[in-house]
Amino acid sequence: MTRPGRSGSGGDSQRLPVPVTDRPAADLMTDVVIVGSTPGALCAAIACRQAGLEVLVAEPSGQLGGIAATRGGRLWLPGRDGPTADDYASARDYFDRVVGDFEPCSSAPRRHAFLTGTAGLASWLASLGVDLEPDSAGDAYPDIPGALASGRVLRPALVETTAIGRLVEFLPAGGGSGTDGVLDKLEHGARRVGEFALGRRWGGGAVALESALLAVCQRLQVNIWWQAPVRRLVVTSTGNDFETAERVAGVVVDRGGRTVRVLAGRGVVLAEGGFEADAALRREFLPRPSRPDWTIGLPSRAGADQLEWAGELGLGLAGMGYAWWRPGLWAPGVPVQDAGRSLAVPHGFVVDSTGRRFVNEACAGVDFCRALYARFNDLGPQMSAWLIVDSDHRRRYPLGDVEPGRLPRAAEKSGFVTTASTLPELAWKIKVDASGLQATAGRFERHAADGNDEDFQRGAGTADRARGDRKARPNPCLGAVSKPPFYAVRVVPADLGTKGGLLTDEFSRVLRADGGPMPGLWAIGSAASSVAGPADPAPGVGLAEAMVAGRAAAASIAASAW
Template structure:
């Protein structure tokens, strides 16, 4: 429970953007309350890869990697061609490194450069092969004490043994268990550490990826005496004159007002789970599949629009996309697996449409992958797509939530999640595809794949695509034939990773009205703020990068308003 009903700053939402704004405001000496709709902090960030895209960051310079404002601006000009929000992109490029330096110096957030993670369009001017992407340094959840239980757990499908997180560098070693002594010993050490952690915690306490970022931000709030109110929803903004002065909230004790002396920051995660807004703003072929945390129902947008805020709908795409598979967990809960980087680009799998034909270069970014699905689907929500592979691929790389080296596949097959067949014709029949079309697709693909080529789509021809492939497979890390029975198909759906349509803001993260004027006392960041990339996806971490940057900007501006910063 909050210690007071009046604060300098009230932040709605405890995802990356909201917690950043709160941590920065608190570090600047302001009293802060965070209001969280669920019982956990972290939002979708806690489920994510935790990548933060910040061109020209200090860490990449320290690692000897070159970048410049002009190169970053050139890259964004080629990948985000629209004029909308150009001023916000300029602000992001100018202040992103500043934000990271502040967080490093004043909070528990620690990020390190990913030296080899190319921008998604490496052929464009100004692109880099790595370093613009920062990842969270691993975090020990034990330091949160009893509050560790308040940190949203990662998706179980991205853990091992019921709760062990694995960082990016450990994955290749786990795939070599039994084939490399060094990798086997490393895996044994990880499992031993995890076993000891489970003696005192319900899941592993060594946190990686987005869970580490969320944990570090949460620790920053706790260490700066930020009050957090869980299981509470914002009902409306409190207005005095033309200025936002607080919020009306509802929780188990009823409805009441909380005063925000400096301002309110909206960071509720966008509207991925608002069916009405999805139907109005999304393409018809998308449906209702989302890979985001379920609390993102547009709460921030709704209360802001009620006081005259402007919604930015001039975007190239209304959301950030990812192909996803659907399943039911053992406990009966529905699951969504986002196919980001673990399987699509590996050698020996293809994506086919309802006609049994390939429709996309499988190694493109997940956003581009779904754009191709939507173009192919002709806005039909029931259009089906499958990932198709053979026994060798499934064993070596896994598929969706089915992890590599899975011996028992029967439960996935019995549930209908995974389709298994002894031949391509039988697979086509089981999936409802035209037999000769799928057979012809595989025959055409395999002829070139045997020598590492993909003349139809050019898979594996850029450094980004090869980065996602298997470096141990040659001559093309992204291409291999599909020819060892049994064969498998997994249905995939267009899904979103977050919304790009959001509130129009200025360079201080202040929410604007339709006439372009500022709503005093109201700020937005994260997915409540309209995408500065206009729904384009230039590289890994282009949602978290702006979320942290504009969360920082909001927190600093709230302090500067009265001369504290």
């Protein structure tokens, strides 16, 4: 799949590749340019330096790590030696069952390269001094053959971020700790107290991973620019058009208000992409309805430029209809929030505009969003879905970022949460069929008393129970919605970013539409289509995929020649 370029038809020609007939003039010459500073990008940079290549990392924004550095930093790394029996065969069996049929973005060679690279990534990180520790999360579908309920997901250990000097100023503030358990949170809290006492700063989650990798980059003398957006690719050509492009030879970067042409003798690695911030591209490729403000975190449009380059250079695209789906809680004008455990715990359920349930609220996020889109198809794009909870839920569990307990006035004033003394009143306020909502609440109460959801089997599976409240009996996911006041929050198919992008092979080389590689160009992470295709097999698959691909790109670059 390719996307036509828009040059000559209103496109921004200043952002398209620049063809030249011979080796271009340059303000700077290096071996490899890596666009982006995500953990995957830094893995590529480190591996290239270990191969003896000079590297420039060009981060478009003023924040190192991109959006990836604001998240938990989990890595899905099957096949490692450890206390839990695991091997390639079982991981591949599980991955194939969850992802499904082969397609260009999830071909057999790409799956094999990813699943054989995870164990090597773990040992390589350990050799660099990047410490990982077991996470409590397991595979998303632990009841499927080949799955493990624990042991495959790792998280970065807490690190002292001040060790990287001034670069700490360019890490995201308040990055997630990546901790889930009570003891983990206590330890993280103790470290935070120590910051004030000793003048030291600690980071967890993806901030810890980014800091540890940046420390390695400093030791290996990787050149890092920030606030250096790449405006164009430089390509060598036998003519004056893109159809005769022979290879990608460098980039044009804006740095400090100056345009800098950087020649990359070995190649360019695109490590950041995504078009979730582009409303037009979302309408073109993603299911409807779809909005940029349904992206959890900071939406990116880096992939929009890459789609233009793909059209001009005849590059292949894949997985364009896929995203890292998550159910989100949202109201107009209010940032969307990850529904997290809010949907899976007792004393709440999700209904459509008819007042009826349509999905197991405790299922995996991608499955919930598929059911939500199926409901849009049935009832029309104006259909709305709502999480309905009672005072027991409000007292015990969060609603997105709204902590349990008394509802903040701002949450109701902004329209994020709607409250009412009765279910009929709540139905009237959110424009949901009142009789349908009352019938659903009555049926759900009977299911909760029996501990058995006869309609959608909520809480029946291992993964469901892990997402619920283990203290609740007899079913950790079920509890009646019967105690006033009642609350409603709109539920939307949110995402953590898009999954589609440039089609690459198992060596992370960008492929042309004819199936051959584009010399001098590699893509990893959100710049490339995801090997997971339409699925989300486990926490940390996307980050692990980017880091494995970064090492693969470095090995391919080291083996290539001008």
